[in-house]
Amino acid sequence: xKLRRFGNxxxxxxxxxxxxxxxxxxxxxxxxxxxxxxxAAVYFSCYVIEKLTYSVQSxxxxxxxxxxLILGISVFFMxxxxxxxxxxxxSTFIDLFKLFMATFCTTFSVGVGSFLFYLVTNERLIYMSxxxxxxxxxxxxxxxxxxxxxxxxxxxxAREYRRSAxxxxxxxxxxxxxxxxxxxxxxxxxxxxxxxxxxxxxRNDSARASLLGKPIYSKxxxxxxxxxxxxxxxxxxxxxxxxxxxxNQWVAxxxxxxxxxxxxxxxxxxxxxDPDASIKSLQIExxxxxxAIKIENDEIKSRHFGKIILVTGGAGSIGSEIVRQVAQYxxxxxxxxxxxxxxxYETELELRTNFPKVNFKFxxxxxxxxxxxxxxxxxxxxxxxxxxxxxxxxxxxxENPHESILVNVLGSKNLAFLSSRYEVNRFVMISTDKAVNPxxxxxxxxxxxxxxxxxxxxxxxxxxxxxxxxFGNVLGSNGSVIPHFKKQIEKGGPITITHPDIVRYFMxxxxxxxxxxxxxxxxxxxEIFVFDMGEPVKILxxxxxxxxxxxxxxxxxxxxxxxxxxxxxxxxxELLTDGTKTLQTHHExxxxxxxxxxxxxxxxxxxxxxxxxxxxxxxxxxxxNLKNIVPEFISNNSVYEALD
Numbered sequence: 001x002k003l004r005r006f007g008n009x010x011x012x013x014x015x016x017x018x019x020x021x022x023x024x025x026x027x028x029x030x031x032x033x034x035x036x037x038x039x040a041a042v043y044f045s046c047y048v049i050e051k052l053t054y055s056v057q058s059x060x061x062x063x064x065x066x067x068x069l070i071l072g073i074s075v076f077f078m079x080x081x082x083x084x085x086x087x088x089x090x091s092t093f094i095d096l097f098k099l100f101m102a103t104f105c106t107t108f109s110v111g112v113g114s115f116l117f118y119l120v121t122n123e124r125l126i127y128m129s130x131x132x133x134x135x136x137x138x139x140x141x142x143x144x145x146x147x148x149x150x151x152x153x154x155x156x157x158a159r160e161y162r163r164s165a166x167x168x169x170x171x172x173x174x175x176x177x178x179x180x181x182x183x184x185x186x187x188x189x190x191x192x193x194x195x196x197x198x199x200x201x202x203r204n205d206s207a208r209a210s211l212l213g214k215p216i217y218s219k220x221x222x223x224x225x226x227x228x229x230x231x232x233x234x235x236x237x238x239x240x241x242x243x244x245x246x247x248n249q250w251v252a253x254x255x256x257x258x259x260x261x262x263x264x265x266x267x268x269x270x271x272x273x274d275p276d277a278s279i280k281s282l283q284i285e286x287x288x289x290x291x292a293i294k295i296e297n298d299e300i301k302s303r304h305f306g307k308i309i310l311v312t313g314g315a316g317s318i319g320s321e322i323v324r325q326v327a328q329y330x331x332x333x334x335x336x337x338x339x340x341x342x343x344x345y346e347t348e349l350e351l352r353t354n355f356p357k358v359n360f361k362f363x364x365x366x367x368x369x370x371x372x373x374x375x376x377x378x379x380x381x382x383x384x385x386x387x388x389x390x391x392x393x394x395x396x397x398x399e400n401p402h403e404s405i406l407v408n409v410l411g412s413k414n415l416a417f418l419s420s421r422y423e424v425n426r427f428v429m430i431s432t433d434k435a436v437n438p439x440x441x442x443x444x445x446x447x448x449x450x451x452x453x454x455x456x457x458x459x460x461x462x463x464x465x466x467x468x469x470x471f472g473n474v475l476g477s478n479g480s481v482i483p484h485f486k487k488q489i490e491k492g493g494p495i496t497i498t499h500p501d502i503v504r505y506f507m508x509x510x511x512x513x514x515x516x517x518x519x520x521x522x523x524x525x526x527e528i529f530v531f532d533m534g535e536p537v538k539i540l541x542x543x544x545x546x547x548x549x550x551x552x553x554x555x556x557x558x559x560x561x562x563x564x565x566x567x568x569x570x571x572x573x574e575l576l577t578d579g580t581k582t583l584q585t586h587h588e589x590x591x592x593x594x595x596x597x598x599x600x601x602x603x604x605x606x607x608x609x610x611x612x613x614x615x616x617x618x619x620x621x622x623x624x625n626l627k628n629i630v631p632e633f634i635s636n637n638s639v640y641e642a643l644d
Contacts, residue, residue: 031078037147038074038106041140042067045132052131070136073109077102083144099144107137167195168233170262171217173250175201178241180211182264186236186279187212194262194279200235222257234260236279251282255548284482284546299521303384303426304329310382311336312367312415313389315343318430318471321513322386323347327355335380337363338389367411370418377422384520385419387412387429390446394434397442398567398638401622404445405614409607412449416456420464428520429453430512431470431528433505439636440567444626450528451629452607455600457526465525470593471512472505472531481539485546494559495543502571503536518590528593567638603629 081102083095111133172183183196199216209216222230235254239247254261261282309326313319314336323336336351338344341364348362361380365372367389390408391397397404412429419427431450434443450468457466473480481504488495512531519529544554552558565571598606610625623640627633635641 031075033147034078034083034144035071035074037143038071038140039067041136041143042070044139045136048135049132070106070110074102074106074140077105077109080105095148096145099148100141103137103141103144106140107133110136167193168260169195169197169231170234170236171198171200171232172196172264173200173235173237174241175199175203175211175216176241178238182236182238183212183214192279194236196236197232219253222253222259232259234262236262236264237282238264239282251545251549255545260551261549281551282549284542284549300517301329303521304331306330306332307383308333308380309335309384309386310376310380311386311388312338312411313387314338314362315340315347316388317509318512318516319386319388320347320350321509322388322516323351324354325510325513325517326386327351327358331358333359333361333380335361335363335376335382337365337367337376339364339366367414368406370414373414373418377418377424381422382419382424383426385415385424385427386516386520387415387427390430390432392432392442394440394442395566397445398440398640401441401445401619401626402614402617404441405610405622405626408442408445409448409452410611410614413452413607413611416453416466419466420456420459420462423463426465426467426520426523427453428467428469428516428523430516431468433470433472435470438630438633440638441623441626441640444630444633447630447633448603448607448610448626450595451598451603454526454528454595454597455603458597459600465523467519467523467525468528469516469519470528470530471515472507481542482546485543489547489550489552489558492558494561495547496561496563497539497543498563498565499571500540500562502539502565504539505536507531515590522590526597528595530591530593565637 081098083098083102111130172179172186179199183199186192186194186196196212196214198214199211200219200222201216202219235250237247237250242250251261262279263282264279304326309331311319311323311326311334314323315338319336319338323334326334336344336347338347344362344364348360351358351360363376365376367373389411391404416427416429418424429449431446432443434440435447435450436443438444438447453466453468456462457464485495515529515531519527523529540560543560547554547558550558554560606625606629610622610629613621613625620640620643623635624643627643634644
């Protein structure tokens with residue numbers, strides 16, 4: 001049937017026959033070919049015996065039917081051991097062993113038969129039967145083995161050639177064990193649309209060496225050869241085996257050469273057959289991401305294990321990640337509070353699926369409504385409160401300053417006051433670097449919340465430890481710049497940037513939340529913890545690199561358009577106010593900012609005034625009051641500059 005389909009394909013006009021389309025040879029064809037090799041082994045054995053003994057007589061003493069007798073015995077044992085039934089290109093050690101046994105039994109039977117014939121008739125069937133048997137056994141086994149090996153290798157190289165022609169040709173960066181293990185996993189997986197064409201290394205002493213049958217190239221090879229001559233589509237990097245600086249240097253080099261950069265899954269994912277263990281294009285997050293903070297603090301577990309925890313803004317980017325991390329410490333209950341209905345529902349579905357043993361309570365509520373919050377504090381007696389709920393989008397808040405007061409100020413006051421009243425052990429508020437020397441309403445509202453929380457710490461009879469943490473921009477958070485740029489690139493551009501010189505700090509969501517967890521345990525109350533966020537990133541460079549990582553050219557495939565600074569936006573974000581002193585902590589990446597504080601009565605009165613203005617929807621009065629609370633608040637590119 002297979003030969004018929006093969007013939008129909010030819011007669012049907014398709015002359016492009018792909019050898020790898022032939023699934024396997026019919027069994028009778030394999031049997032006939034095996035017998036041909038056995039016959040060749042018999043002839044070769046006779047030839048060698050005659051040459052070794054300089055004899056002109058036949059090895060079989062004129063009995064030529066011995067050829068057919070040996071072939072018949074071979075057929076018998078081939079049927080017994082079914083040596084011809086396996087698919088040759090997939091031969092294994094078991095198939096090799098069956099081949100050995102069939103050849104051995106054939107040789108042994110011929111030898112025993114020859115000996116018995118001699119005992120009965122006193123005549124020999126085979127001249128020098130023992131040397132003949134040894135040569136025949138060795139030769140026939142080698143012929144049959146080489147036949148299978150040749151077929152196996154032929155189909156392997158035919159398949160590899162076909163795969164390399166149809167798949168993305170990539171080099172693996174690195175020649176260490178991790179890189180080799182990843183390359184082997186790719187080579188062994190026929191379903192991946194990638195072909196490993198070689199390895200790339202910084203070293204120059206490996207040019208004549210090879211790994212997994214693939215050549216090793218030096219960096220000079222790419223520098224001195226065009227992409228077309230290299231016949232190369234991209235580079236596969238193992239991100240975990242190099243520092244951020246090394247990764248950025250290599251990626252910049254590859255992008256200059258118009259090479260696509262791919263990210264390999266971790267070895268752990270490959271070994272565990274993780275469904276997410278696939279090769280993906282390198283993302284900008286991989287380049288901005290620093291080595292993650294690894295917190296090993298037994299106190300974190302003790303403060304969450306068996307406790308009731310409240311997370312506000314629990315459906316947001318930061319809040320939901322805090323919930324995930326807290327859930328790992330087996331709390332008695334996590335109350336997840338948010339006012340956004342759909343995100344809260346989606347978060348509930350995810351958390352109940354991923355943490356089936358953790359007890360959750362999902363509450364739809366507005367933190368500006370104290371009457372809605374207080375029953376929760378009365379009922380659950382929270383051990384810790386993580387306050388991540390906030391309005392954060394600068395342009396929207398600049399147009400609606402009263403709304404930011406109701407959430408960022410009044411909401412924070414409600415939660416902090418209730419935490420103190422009901423003796424919550426620790427209250428951790430998430431602030432922002434925009435609260436430092438603010439130029440917009442959002443930053444000023446968060447700074448006001450910081451001042452209130454710090455002042456509440458010093459109130460008589462307060463037993464709650466109030467802790468504040470400041471972050472920069474979070475990678476992948478809702479509404480952040482990177483997802484926005486990705487959408488613009490997917491639509492074909494243009495990418496819109498407010499100013500060519502604007503820079504921002506970046507960190508990952510897990511990093512931010514690990515800091516929150518650490519701050520929640522190390523703080524003694526009243527501190528503002530600041531994270532060492534490394535070097536700021538120029539947004540224009542970020543956009544250009546994202547375009548190149550997508551395999552496109554900036555200003556050619558994707559235009560970059562500058563739209564001007566938005567109301568309240570500034571070029572540079574800061575983590576510390578001017579003249580602020582900092583204190584070291586036991587974690588090298590975490591500092592304590594010693595910002596100026598206000599007495600509780602003063603900040604309580606000032607916040608009441610700004611809240612009343614917000615309830616009246618008096619935007620100008622809201623901003624005027626904010627500037628009284630935060631003297632360093634100087635509006636930038638905003639209608640409120642007149643109030644400065």
